[in-house]
Amino acid sequence: MKRKVPYLKLFLPRRRGIAVRLAVLSLVLAAITAAWCLADLTSQVLVPPQPILALDHYAINRSLKSYLDNISVLIEPSITVCSDSERVELLVLVTSSPKRFVQRQAIRDTWGKHVPAYFVLGLDGVAVEDLTADNYLEAKEYSDMIIFQFQDHYQNLTLKTALMMQWTAARCPSHLDELMLFKTDDDVLVNPWLLRRVVRQNSGKDLVGYRKMNSYLHRDAYNKWFVPRWLHRPDLVPQYLSGTGYLIRGSRLEEILQAAFEIPIINLEDVYFTYIVSKFKLNLTLTHDRRLSPYKPWLPLDCIYWGLGSMHSLTSNEMLGAWPSIERLGKKYEQGFENCRYFVVNIWTELFLC
Template sequence: MKRKVPYLKLFFFTVPRRRGIAARLAVLSLVLAAIAAAWCLADLTSQVLLPPQPILALDHYAINRSLKSYLDNISVLIEPSSTVCSDNKRVDVLVLVTSSPKRFAQRQAIRDTWGKYVPAYFVLGLDGPAVEDLTADNYLEAKAYGDMIIFQFLDHYQNLTLKSALMMQWTAARCPSHLDELMLFKTDDDVLVNPWVLRRVVQQNSGKDLIGYRKVNSYLHRDAYNKWYVPRWLHRHDFVPEYLSGTGYLIKGSRLEEILQAAFEVPIINLEDVYFTYIVSKIKLNLTLTHDRRLSPYKPWLPLDCIYWGLASTHSLTPNEILGAWPSIERLGKRYEHGFDNCLYFVNNIWTELYLY
């Protein structure tokens, strides 16, 4: 068996003794210098390999955190000439969908599927801050479908709080006679909505102020590379006891103006769901956040019809996934209208959130 030689020890102790401690210290210094150089090189390499710093678009919040002053300076450029609220018919649920200028495919997928069964309008800003940033394609799309509400502000993920506030303000202004009966469903354009189950959620939670998928005991992200980054100067508390996921939550119509007025007294942050459902609604107004797992921020990893049917909303779907899942939901929905619930046993006895991711 070959014997291992401790080369470093051998080197140290084979230095002639007449050179003494000085020689050994010199060698040790060289070794430490080499280790330090390697450490610095590794650190430099890791910095070079990091992706570029993301565009945070948060500078304006350092100057102004008054929601009211933002809303007072944002005008609506395009909106439907008439809405479901223009009629005298009862409106139980109104869906406003956050979108952005270039997401044509997402909007069209919704129009071709669940948007045919529930009043839905798309809310978006511009690719820039000026009116000239309204693209011809968006203008023609809005005129063709009559379901787009376009505001004059920069459409950016960090401005989602402004967009959500504009949704509430627009609904309160355009549906004043329906607010006592109406529930506003705020959702995203990558969400598949089941209109039949959504209405069931509304009926079963009648009188509740805010309904959604409640997240509990969450920590804010302090990493600037994270999509949900919140700098400490925007919100100093690291911990959020509860809030409703922004992928889709319901607000009682009669509470919209109250929530907005309260928000005018609370400094804005960039996470709209934490801001409106927790900081404003829960902390400022002491409203109850009602959890309903059917308003899910997840999607099935096993795409079975009855798993989809167990949800009122499903998040993070591509346009093709929405189009692919819809025919089964529509078929089940039409049977449900005639008194048949093919998935009743599955949903009541087998369905579990383990099917989601």
Template structure:
């Protein structure tokens, strides 16, 4: 790069600016935006310009009533949380639930972050698991259980039960985070972000241009009579997405028009698309990406996926230690390692 030292010397000709300086500056900026996900954040704001095509959806269907609740923490929302966190879990994942209760979902953390964490479960096959789950519910008071089999195919149903419970039992919450029991959530950082959000919100790790799988032997199978399009509308990864409560209500209304499918995050995206609600991408939601086991990453990101119970506890300690660290360019470094 040519140096403009001659600007300081009166007797020498005035030098010209390097012609390639803009390119030198723009390329690193573009790469930074791409790798951090900030470019997707910007592009997602243009999604409202596109409207759904009703022909892509199946014929209007009146949805069946949701299964009744077997367990419901009746006084869970008595403290009027700002953020309700719904964690889908399996009966056998007690160690994961306990790790969350000890860390980001603990009562002390919930008080600081103005949040409430509850777990969504269905009915296990084993009588022993049923008994253990009942005792767990009595001990912690944070279990929501509905009367249907706890299987992967019923994950969408489990999420709908949780969202319906939110509107009926926690109507004063401003936002709902739906996540999984292997996800670490930085509730304090997320709360600071949400305090500035106004209006409808459906936000997470955005999936674009995803084709339905038509092979009947795949667990992600989507038949043509359910969805006819070649691509799903953009939707947020089911590992963690945030909904304002007004959006939750709009989504539940659309249940009567879209056939239930087992792809929970896709189904929520279809409900949103039908309701005219566009998802927003957040670079701080990991989605299915596995991040480094690093304090700066846990401090910077809203969610981190595939975190074991042991690492969940370690991450909580690392997060506290990272409060006094200089985490420069953490968003970039955590995603390219």
């Protein structure tokens, strides 16, 4: 019968061979330390490949108007919330991309049932042929997608946001005086009941969102939010509203677009539209409302979700998991009950967000 060897005892001192075992243990620890240091050194020497920035077209053309004049709508709903004569208080347009069906479906199954929400996206390429059959069938089934003929990637988000404004102004002309456009992303969980309260409490305001103050632009080419100096020379942005979700007064949409046509475009849509165009050029007011949060709760408490009008960076599963609590509290709110009022007013702070 083969005898089992207790390997741990090789490293434990006995009466005999203590020096040998200590020497072996020292060699093992030295090898681990050397491997750790080598890995750290290698990580510093082997720089990862530079990400695809796709900014070359801005070096050729920075005229927003010329871009919009050459982008057409391929698919849009035949009937929208603006098609009738009823009052439209809120319109939500969600930036998405062709392959993010799971994220769009999560919104349809949750908060998208309670507010007029439409998804805005482009194509995987630049030609009409790049419209996939899946996106075509999805748009026909749900009638909530607006697909434009332009290449959909992160650096074109400014173009997409401009198209959202242009589409709203063209499709909702009789509602612009009372309408607030909520521009948001498909990884944002919205609390429809609180979002409507935010709209009502900020009635008449120009732009409302989570205001960031004295931010510095990223000049590192490996950063997702990299802005080369030839696109925007100043390093400091005094204030802007986070692009994860902000409200624009409908009557200001055309004014903002017309002003943007005179200003060279940059790749950060929130900095471009809320600061450079709206604040710096037009001197519009940027109203801070922490309930339109660019963060998400790190503690999954019902009252924390209820205290936010929108929260960012949620996966589709996180959105589906958090929604039942919001919906339950929303139905009680409709009946005149607000169980979380004391918590939201007296306890809720941004310490619960990450």
